[in-house]
Amino acid sequence: GDSVTQMEGPVTLSEEAFLTINCTYTATGYPSLFWYVQYPGEGLQLLLKATKADDKGSNKGFEATYRKETTSFHLEKGSVQVSDSAVYFCALSDRANFGNEKLTFGTGTRLTIIP
Amino acid sequence: GAVVSQHPSRVICKSGTSVKIECRSLDFQATTMFWYRQFPKKSLMLMATSNEGSKATYEQGVEKDKFLINHASLTLSTLTVTSAHPEDSSFYICSARTGTITHPSTDTQYFGPGTRLTVL
Numbered sequence: 647g648d649s650v651t652q653m654e655g656p657v658t659l660s661e662e663a664f665l666t667i668n669c670t671y672t673a674t675g676y677p678s679l680f681w682y683v684q685y686p687g688e689g690l691q692l693l694l695k696a697t698k699a700d701d702k703g704s705n706k707g708f709e710a711t712y713r714k715e716t717t718s719f720h721l722e723k724g725s726v727q728v729s730d731s732a733v734y735f736c737a738l739s740d741r742a743n744f745g746n747e748k749l750t751f752g753t754g755t756r757l758t759i760i761p
Numbered sequence: 762g763a764v765v766s767q768h769p770s771r772v773i774c775k776s777g778t779s780v781k782i783e784c785r786s787l788d789f790q791a792t793t794m795f796w797y798r799q800f801p802k803k804s805l806m807l808m809a810t811s812n813e814g815s816k817a818t819y820e821q822g823v824e825k826d827k828f829l830i831n832h833a834s835l836t837l838s839t840l841t842v843t844s845a846h847p848e849d850s851s852f853y854i855c856s857a858r859t860g861t862i863t864h865p866s867t868d869t870q871y872f873g874p875g876t877r878l879t880v881l
Binding site: 680682688689690691692695735739748749751752753754756 | 765767795802803804805807810854856869870871872873874875
């Protein structure tokens with residue numbers, strides 16, 4: 647079945663540091679890939695997405711590139727801020743089940759940015 | 762756009778009682794809604810998929826008689842936890858997707874803020 651593996655947290659960085667959160671996946675079809683962010687006390691928000699190989703999703707300074715050859719979708723940001731502290735979830739939606747796509751989530755990575 | 766609300770945001774109930782959680786898409790029609798459960802420091806576990814006007818599809822291991830899902834309109838789905846017990850205490854999250862069943866406009870799901878259920 648489908649699965650998503652993301653790096654274990656928690657991750658603690660200083661402000662303005664470079665961020666990478668690794669995410670790899672296995673899927674039977676041709677998935678869309680997502681990063682969701684959950685700020686303290688809030689629900690999940692879509693951060694970025696990519697729907698096919700070599701697509702790059704970007705938002706709020708975050709980027710992730712859909713790498714089919716390595717089945718990866720690593721999240722990066724060049725200079726993190728305290729406000730980026732949150733839990734980040736990598737997810738996939740397998741479009742092989744057209745019309746009944748379900749999201750499969752990774753376990754989440756808690757990120758804390760220190761001033 | 763694409764805002765999903767949940768009500769209540771937090772509920773405390775006694776063991777044996779039933780609790781209803783509402784999920785609404787505020788500015789779009791949601792043909793499909795999903796219900797998740799999130800355990801502390803864990804990922805989201807999909808409980809069921811709900812298509813408007815039809816019965817929900819439950820994931821393996823989820824008791825359909827305990828977690829009743831109703832999706833009566835294109836903007837509202839409800840989850841009722843029947844005869845709740847302390848082990849049902851969790852964070853319940855819904856999401857909604859736009860488009861029609863045969864032609865979903867996107868596979869992006871929009872999430873509600875979640876409902877914290879505590880069963881005493």
